[in-house]
Amino acid sequence: APLNPTSLSVEYLVVGGGGGGGARVGTADALGGGGAGGLRSNHPDITASLRGGGYSVTAGSPYTVTVGAGGAGGINNPNASHGMRGQSGSNSEFYAAPDSWPGNAYIRSAGGGGGGSYQQSSSPFRDGMPGGSGGGGAGGSHGSGGTGNSPSDPNWPIPMGNPGGSRGPNFGAGGGGGFTGSGSSSDSSNNPGPGGAGTNISISGSSIGYAGGGGGGACGPFRGSFTGGTAIHGGGAGAPADGSNVPTYIGDNGTMGTGGGGGGGGGSNGPEPVYPNLVDGLRTGGNGGSGIV
Secondary structure (H helix, E strand, O other): OOOOOOEEEEOOEEEOOOOOOOOOOOEOOOOOOOOOOOEEEOOOOOOHHHOOOOEEEEOOOOEEEEOOOOOOOOEOOOOOOEOOOOOOOOOEEEEEOOOOOOOOOOEEEOOOOOOOOOEOOOOHHHOOOOOOOOOOOOOOOOOOOOOOOOOOEOOEOOOOOOOOOOOOOOOOOOOOOOOOOOOOOOOOOOOOOOOOOOEEEOOOOOOEEEOOOOOOOOOOHHHOOOOOOOOOOOOOOOOOOOOOOHHHHOOOOOOOOOOOOOOOOOOEOOOOOOHHHOOOOOEOOOOOOOOEO
């Protein structure tokens, strides 16, 4: 311990890793976008209702810093009974050793929830996963958005994220949730939902977007003409699935160091010419972006 410890007030930014987008499995139904990693910060760029309180550190004392990894996007598996949801991101943390969670001085921002996938019957695999912000639900029956601000922290009551969007009336997918906005659900025409908004913060000296949700992937051409769900603040856009080539079925990755969610993969099935090239093991869900402390 230092001979003359000095308490210093600091600005902090802790963002969890973003969730990965969902992948397809022999269906033209759309796949959900990944949720953003949870965000906690007391920087003045944060709107007052979401801004954390003051935080002091002691010079010379040990602190633990953990930067959460982004969740991997879902992998295509046409031979399985269900597709692969995107993996959830990992937590980012900042605290004085040896504090334990939950605690007043223990800052934890949860990883974002993975985007929903497809299963050939009503199934929770279609649902987005919970997280700092929740993943978007996949198209078809039972595709609900994952809850955000999960797990909650009694010592940090300000929410760190929002829920993902849900499926449309039939086969459209929802976008992942973001720090300042929920992921949008698929609309009445089954267009995929955009990812929820994050926020711009200039704590590094430059204004950078953090914690935006991934956009929902588009339905395959068998269902009609669609485009991928849009994303901002580090989130990855959903795959457009326009039938022209394999890359159009792959969701964009979330931006590294922002906690952005990965874009949902595009749907495809047998009648489409590109379908045979969407081989087993191809990662079609976008990866979530790593977090930051």
